[in-house]
Amino acid sequence: MARRAPCQYCKQRRRKCERSCESEPCTRCIKMKRKCIPQEFSSSSDSSVGDDDEVNERRYNDLYQQIEELQIELHNLEIDLNKQRSTAALIKSEPTWTLQIENGQLRLQTEIKSFEELSLYGKAFLRYLSPFGNTFKKVSLVFENAQPYALHKAITDLTRLAVDNGSANNNMYSNSMIARYIKPEAFIDGLIDIHFHCFDVWLQAIHERSFRKRIEKINKLEDPTTLAICASASVHICRHSFLNSQEKRYVGEYFYKKCMEKLIDMFDDPERELESLVIINIIQPFLFTTMRFNECKKWSSIAWILAESLTKKHPGYANGDASLDMNTRIFYATIHRNHLAARGILSIVDLFFNHRCECIEHIPCRFDFLPDENSLIRYSFEALNYVIQLESHPFMSRVHKRTMKALVGEKIDLTFEDIVCHEGFLVEWWQNLPEYMKISEEPYNCTKELIDSCNSVQKLTMSLYIHSVAINIHANLVNIKINGNTAQIVKDKAIYLALYAAEIILILAKKIENLEEICF
Incomplete structure (x- = not known):
């Protein structure tokens, strides 16, 4: 069943096309004084409806794309406007300073009325003396x-797994048959040499000559400082080490267990604060190597508290020089070095455990x-x-x-x-x-x-x-x-x-x- 097709003008505006016959123009085109252009006849109403749907869909897609482009353009304009406003506000908020050169001296003519103005003037004066001036002042580079970092991610994942799964059963080393046949006296002197000549050569936590002189008169296996030195030196990797990988762990665990038994009893003794601080700093590498991360975190916090306490009790610790007697000079130097070591260890713990980089x-x-x-x-x-x-x-x-x-x-x-x-x-x-x-x-x-x-x-x-x-x-x-x-x-x-x-x-x-x- 053929039907009468609307003219082009009426079809575009989706209006009813009224005319008496196909050869005459429609009433709307006559009213608008337009040339009435007829459309082709449709042989079927179904095909006409399909054509209309296709045209409508195409027109809808075009309109949707235009709306998206307008939204993006409006968003970019809003960002640019906010930048201009913030820059203008920053420039407007900064005061203007009047400087005058008089008798070869640079003098400030503008009156300063508050501390905030003094701070602003200090920053502006440094910028004024800069060879760049204000050239790059508003240019902020974001990196x-x-x-x-691969290393940070790897260590962070490792510490998380170690903490979640708990420490390994370290008693297997100290309670094994091999540990029963260890003769610690045979290792002590060699491990002490490794500590002072290989392990702790940059920031000696303890004065070597005083330490060696002291342990000559005591039982080395009962001295917690000696035990800490032997525990860390036993797992140290260098060409002078006389232990293989398996021996390192067994010997290290032996000395570590005996050291911790004594450290737990003494670290809260006010008279032994410095000794406890030295022992904790020396034993930390062993804790890291054997992945005792919870212990490492706990003892690093205790070491920092001890270090701060010692610096408050002895405020002159950083002023050691030749004018002091030798014992006082050694005492101050030991506090100063171990204070720095405790702070460094705590910063590493913060990085890998708390994800803070202080x-x-x-x-x-x-x-x-x-x-x-x-x-x-x-x-x-x-x-x-x-x-x-x-x-x-x-x-x-x-x-x-x-x-x-x-x-x-x-x-x-x-x-x-x-x-x-x-x-x-x-x-x-x-x-x-x-x-x-x-x-x-x-x-x-x-x-x-x-x-x-x-x-x-x-x-x-x-x-x-x-x-x-x-x-x-x-x-x-x-x-x-x-x-x-x-x-x-x-x-x-x-x-x-x-x-x-x-x-x-x-x-x-x-x-x-x-x-x-x-x-x-």
């Missing part, structure tokens, strides 16, 4: 790791190295004093706090000026080092040929430190979240320096190992 606040103080300590320990503390001088600077401390957040997957927010000033501080610090600590005049001019020709552990380890700082900073700057020339410059240089520093670190580590002056 984010695409994936968490930077150690380096107080600008000098570590005292005692006159009867060997040259390697003397050098290590001299180098540590220079490192603390660098990292205790407020600017360096602020940058390091931000970059350390990447260890737990947080974003890093730095300005371009922060990155440039950080490199400037490192170069200036390196150039002020004594000549016997520098392998080259510039920190990043180190080459494989230069390393191969150097036989000084002091120069090699200091170069290892400066390149470790470089890779720690620049490895975090590779994944940048904004586009532009500034971001691309930072990214390209970060990739180059990170790869260069990684290569140099491997060469330095191999060279230090080949020298065989320290167990590395």
Whole structure:
């Protein structure tokens, strides 16, 4: 059954097409003064309905796509507007400072009425003296790791599994038939030598000469400090170890069990605070190695409490020097070193157990190295004093706090000026080092040929430190979240320096190992 098709104008507007016959124009086109263009006749009402549905669907899809595009455009306009408003508010909230040069001196003419204004002036004055001025002030570079650090993730998963599943049955080592035939007297002297000459060569928690003199007069198997030293030294891996893998565990468990029996009875004794602190710091590597993570977490907190208590009782602990008598000087040095060790261990525990990365606040103080300590320990503390001088600077401390957040997957927010000033501080610090600590005049001019020709552990380890700082900073700057020339410059240089520093670190580590002056 054929039906009359509407004209094109009426069909587009979905209106009724009224006309007397096909050859005449419709009343609507006549009224609108339009040319009435007829449509083709449909042979079937079903096909006409199908065509209408297809047209409607196509028109609906077009409208839906237009709406989506408008929504995206509105969202982008809203983001741009919010950025403009925040920038305008920030600029508007900052006061204007009037400076005048008079008789060669820079004077502030604007009156300061509150401490907040003084703080704002201090920040503005530093920015005024900056060679960049306000050029990069509003440019904030956001860096984010695409994936968490593999080492952090692996250790975190390992600690979680160990805590969830509980510690292994360590009594199997101490109660086995092998443990019954262990003669500890045969191992003590060798393990003590390994501790002082291989294990604890950088930050000696206990004065070697005083310790050896004291244990000559006592039963070594009843001294908790000796037991802690033997437990940790037995599982230490170095070329001087005289135990195989199985013997390490049995011997270590033997000394650890006897040490903990005594430590539990003494750690809350106010008269033995320092001794307890030393024992806990020495035994911690054994706890890490044997995956006693709950014990490690518990004793690290106790050690930090003991360390803080000792520093409050003896506020002059950081001022040890040649003017003091030898016993007092040793006492202060032991507190100072173990306070630093306790804080470092607690920060590692926080990282892997609590997923917090709290930077150690380096107080600008000098570590005292005692006159009867060997040259390697003397050098290590001299180098540590220079490192603390660098990292205790407020600017360096602020940058390091931000970059350390990447260890737990947080974003890093730095300005371009922060990155440039950080490199400037490192170069200036390196150039002020004594000549016997520098392998080259510039920190990043180190080459494989230069390393191969150097036989000084002091120069090699200091170069290892400066390149470790470089890779720690620049490895975090590779994944940048904004586009532009500034971001691309930072990214390209970060990739180059990170790869260069990684290569140099491997060469330095191999060279230090080949020298065989320290167990590395």
